[in-house]
Amino acid sequence: QSVLTQPPSVSGAPGQRVTISCTGSSSNIGAGYNVNWYQQLPGTVPKLLIYGDSNRPSGVPDRFSGRRSGTSASLAITGLQAEDEADYYCHSWDSSLRGYVFGTGTTVTVL
Amino acid sequence: EVQLVESGGALVQPGGSLRLSCAASGFTFGHYWMGWVRQAPGKGLEWVANIFTRQYGYELNYVDSVRGRFTISRDNAKNSLNLQLDTLRAEDTALYYCVREQIYNDKSYFDSWGRGTLVTVSS
Numbered sequence: 001q002s003v004l005t006q007p008p009s010v011s012g013a014p015g016q017r018v019t020i021s022c023t024g025s026s027s028n029i030g031a032g033y034n035v036n037w038y039q040q041l042p043g044t045v046p047k048l049l050i051y052g053d054s055n056r057p058s059g060v061p062d063r064f065s066g067r068r069s070g071t072s073a074s075l076a077i078t079g080l081q082a083e084d085e086a087d088y089y090c091h092s093w094d095s096s097l098r099g100y101v102f103g104t105g106t107t108v109t110v111l
Numbered sequence: 112e113v114q115l116v117e118s119g120g121a122l123v124q125p126g127g128s129l130r131l132s133c134a135a136s137g138f139t140f141g142h143y144w145m146g147w148v149r150q151a152p153g154k155g156l157e158w159v160a161n162i163f164t165r166q167y168g169y170e171l172n173y174v175d176s177v178r179g180r181f182t183i184s185r186d187n188a189k190n191s192l193n194l195q196l197d198t199l200r201a202e203d204t205a206l207y208y209c210v211r212e213q214i215y216n217d218k219s220y221f222d223s224w225g226r227g228t229l230v231t232v233s234s
Contacts, residue, residue, distance in 0.1 A: 002155065036220040038156070045208065045227065046148075046156065051220040089156050093218045099174050100158035100218075102148075 003028060004090055004103035011109040012080045020106045022073040022090035028101060030071035033093040037066055037075045040087045049088070050075060082110050113137040113223045115209045120228030127199050131228055133192040133209030141165065141187035144212035144219055147194050149205035150227075157205070160194065161212060161219075177203075199232045206230075 005023045012018040022035060029035060037050040048057050050066035053073065063084075065076045073092075077084055090103035119131040131147070146161030160183040163170040171183055182195040192209055206227040212219035 033218060034216055034220075038221070040156075045224045046221075047224070048220060048222050051213070051222070052215050057222065087155075091156075091158075091220065097175065099172060100161075102156040102158060105155040 002104045003094055003097070003101050004092065006088075006090060006103040006106040008104070009107045009109065011111055013111045014080055014082065016080050017076060017078045018080055018108060019077075020075045020088055020090075020108070022075070022103045024071050024073070024092065026071060027096040028071075028092045028094040029068060029073055031095055033095075035066065035068050035073035036091040037064075038089045038091060040089070042086065046089065077108070080108075080110055084108055085110050113211065115211065115223055115225035117207065117209050117225045117228035120207065120230045122231045122233065123199055124234050125200060125232055127232070129196045129199065129230060131194040131196065131207055131230070133225055135190045135192065135209075135211070138211070140185075140190040144214065145185060145192045146210050146212055146221070147183065147192075148208045148210050148221065148224075149203075149230075150208070151202075151205040154205075159207070162192070196230065199230075201232050204230060204232045 010018050034052045038046040039049045040046045053068040054066045063079050088106045094101045114136045116134045147159040160173045162183045180198045184193045208227045209225040210221040211223040213222045
């Protein structure tokens with residue numbers, strides 16, 4: 001049972017913009033802890049997509065962007081492409097649990 | 112190129128033990144926090160444990176569900192990360208990933224992942 005809640009699925013047509021929410025609480029995102037995002041393509045290893053709320057590692061397209069506000073964070077994908085079909089997970093620290101937590105995960109489908 | 116290669120996964124009976132290892136290469140192993148993340152079949156990601164560097168006193172952290180049963184350790188001379196799994200339960204069945212951590216604002220994110228090693232707990 002994760003303390004970071006994501007929608008199970010989101011979908012969009014190629015070229016559209018989709019957003020994935022990550023809802024936490026005052027002991028994690030709301031406490032100011034940074035949020036990171038990972039992309040897991042089907043049958044592959046998770047890959048770092050966004051770190052420190054809004055920073056993209058080298059090689060990640062600028063179609064991906066992240067933000068944090070209050071007790072939530074979000075990942076936006078603009079110009080959706082077929083290759084973006086994957087599971088996406090948010091990740092942060094929780095001071096009550098004294099450990100890292102992942103979101104419940106969101107499957108992105110390109111229609 | 113950063114490489115993390117896990118080994119040691121197997122089929123084990125409930126109550127049994129296993130030792131997972133992660134061989135690291137392509138970076139100065141002793142300078143990085145390291146950890147384990149697991150993923151049960153068809154499920155999401157779950158952080159398991161991590162270990163800090165010498166600079167941070169080799170601090171150990173565990174998710175509550177494994178604390179007291181799992182032990183994380185590192186051997187900087189051998190560029191190796193280990194996870195001892197004792198008193199295994201069916202719910203520990205998962206693919207276990209070795210991860211390298213990058214420190215950011217006193218916490219970390221996971222910038223490199225191994226391919227994982229499968230632990231199956233079943234009678």
